[in-house]
Amino acid sequence: MKWPFHIATHLDKTIQKAVLTLKEFDKEFTANVNPADPRFGEFQANGVLPFAKKRGRNPRELAIILVESLRNIFPETDLEMEIAGPGFINFHFKKDFYLDWLKHLQDQSSLKTAGTGPFRGKVVTMDFSSPNTAKQMHVGHIRSTVIGETLCRLLEFQGARTIRDNHVGDWGTQFGILIMAIRHFRMNLEADTPDALEQLEDIYRKGSALTREFPEQLEVARKELVKLQNGDEESLTLWDQINSISYKAFQEIYDRLGVHFDHVLGESFYRDKVEDVYRDLEKLGIAEQSEGALVVFHPEHPRFKKQPFIIRKSDGASNYATTDLATILYRIKEWSLDEIIYVTDGRQQDHFEQLFLTANKWFKQLPSIKKPILRHVWFGTILGEDGKAIKTRSGDPIKLKDLLTEAIDRARIIVEKKNPDLDTNECDKIARVVGLGAVKYADLSQNRTSDYTFSWEKMLSLEGNTAPYLLYAVVRIHSIFRKLSIRPGQGEENASSPESNEEKALARQLLLFPSALEQATTDLRPHFICTYLYELAGTFSTFYNANKVMVEDSRVRARRLLLCARTLTVLETGLKLLGIETLEKM
RNA sequence: GCGGGAGUAGCUCAGCUGGAUAGAGCAGCGGUUUUCUAAACCGCAGGUCGUGGGUUCGAGUCCCACCUCCCGUGCCA
Structure with a gap:
């Protein structure tokens, strides 16, 4: 069995189809597969509960019947299924599965090929x-x-x-x-x-x-x-x-x-x-x-x-x-x-x-x-720090031109302070990418139907859900490959399956990218992509601090390089979707 | 009046057709560096989810009422 890019959708559709062969279910049933709490696995299907309620059945009994039928479809080598609580079905993928699936994320173009589908042929x-x-x-x-x-x-x-x-x-x-x-x-x-x-x-x-x-x-x-x-x-x-x-x-x-x-x-x-x-x-x-x-x-x-x-x-x-x-x-x-x-x-x-x-x-x-x-x-409206629609001190609207210039200027001051060794050209480029990225990201990372409070300090911070934080994760990955004199994607030939908790967490997070895409597209709300990327960058940072990549053991090094390369691909793809350029140094 | 949005930790915000012990960041407190960018990471603390009812195995999420704030409501876009 070959697993597609969008696993949650695949699980959903497969279950939907399997259910038709079971007399206890009918086509009103929806599986409702979503990313799960990490404690329970990667995905969970909650659909049995409301269905059982509607039919006056015992949800656990129905869940058992469903899972039994799914065992013939989903290979045990790839995932475990478990019924929990009142009738949740948890899907937990095994570590060997990840290695295979991560091939989908090889580079930005293979990712795009994999992602194409739901809107094929539509003109918008x-x-x-x-x-x-x-x-x-x-x-x-x-x-x-x-x-x-x-x-x-x-x-x-x-x-x-x-x-x-x-x-x-x-x-x-x-x-x-x-x-x-x-x-x-x-x-x-x-x-x-x-x-x-x-x-x-x-x-x-x-x-x-x-x-x-x-x-x-x-x-x-x-x-x-x-x-x-x-x-x-x-x-x-x-x-x-x-x-x-x-x-x-x-x-x-x-x-x-x-x-x-x-x-x-x-x-x-x-x-x-x-x-x-x-x-x-x-x-x-x-x-x-x-x-x-x-x-x-x-x-x-x-x-x-x-x-x-x-x-x-x-x-x-x-x-x-x-x-x-x-x-x-x-x-x-x-x-x-x-x-x-x-x-x-x-x-x-x-x-x-x-x-x-x-x-x-x-x-x-x-x-x-x-x-x-x-x-x-x-x-919604962009608010000033006073909680009212943002304006200049004199009460005029803030010109976009001035806003963008200020973003770049502010970014340059930070870059010069944090990394004084960069030459002027590099510094200019970094300031531009960080400054503009920060402004865009501040906007996109908010739920669009809410008003949001504009804050230079917050959007240019390296901490929290900001463009600089994401860019920093990208830069650190590039830095590893630069130190090894190889390109992302190289050096991973002997990669083994994720072992450490941090490796597993990172692999798991990568698996959830398609769900974030789907969520953002369904509601036309870009902030779902931002939230996802922020969590990915955070998961990566934890991994990066706890698991050194440049180690002697070639199998360990290869699998960590693979995780780095895949994280880089998803981060760069995600940022590109947001219209934000990325950097190799900052 | 009617309609839309918002009300979640001190502050700024997430929370996906109802689902498992409500999550982040900042601010506060305490740690981590002869190791790939410490612009980072780890930990502690912090919540009657505006209020009151209701629906049910289960409600921040759904229903009803109410409170507060923002926005719209005939010749702007």
């Missing part, structure tokens, strides 16, 4: 990052950008084709105020200066102040927006200049973060498609006029029967509801996709719920449309 559009032009990206954009990128990598790793689409806000209300201000103050846009975007922001601030002081200017701004959206040439020229300035600044951030997009189709791209949306939705009786606006109510919904989804404002302008609808249709037609995932903050939950309801009603009446799965992956 990831709608993420989505900054607004004319403004700098600020700290709030990091979550969408970093989480979206990681979700893409997770899905690709498991066989999906992803389409990264940056749905930039380049057609919204900010342009009304901006163009009004540019004209009011008779300003010239200078696109080539490095602080062009700062200047734009300044203009926006002035325009905004003006509308507060003179309410009639707000009316002027509204009209400017309508004028732009109606295709006024001069307005479009200004608009275009504003966007080029913005895109240049965005690209610098994306380059730093290692994020790329397959498409950057901003809201403006859909401007000639919104009329169809109005027409369709009105014609199909989905949208109606209300207080001068075109809106969608959902009578079957307790809240949205009263709370409108506004798709055309009373001044005739479109908004993001309109473009989001047009966007879905465009994506379906152009990319024939299976799923669209939107990564935005949690405050937009109502919007997306209404959007999905509306889109589904719309597409139901368009027979040629294959309705994709629509998912809103939302995240």
